[in-house]
Amino acid sequence: MNKKHAKKSHNDRNRRTHQKVRPRPKNSGSIPDTTGFQQIKLEEKQAEQAKQAKRQKKIDSRGPCCKDSAAIEAKNEQLLSELKKSMGSTLKEDSITWMIIPAVPHWFIAANRRHLAHFRQYVEAMNLPYKF
DSSP: OOGGGSOSEETTEETTTOOBOOOOOTTOTTOOOSSOHHHHHHHHHHHHHHHHHHHHHHHHTTOOSSSSHHHHHHHHHHHHHHHHHTOEEEEEEETTEEEEEEEOOHHHHHHTGGGHHHHHHHHHHTTOOOBO
């Protein structure tokens, strides 16, 4: 390749001096932004911030998962019956013998995450072998 026609820089280094070359700013000084690139980026950033604010507001406005203690008890019973239907088990080594311990499926935890706080307490109070 003829060096006369080679680009001055490659991989952000000057070919002759091998020093790092800083890229020129896209919109420096009095050069106008004719493409509107900066405006588009600003609008995208504002839209993303609005989406995050909306998501956070939705999370904050959820409030308690169940209305009263009767609703909590009913939900606990429903979750326990659902958990018993889909009971999986894993083998855990305990010193010498193997024990079968009921495993809670990941999908169950993901689907009922908002109720797990009171459901864990319910399971512990009944001395059930489930571990979350």
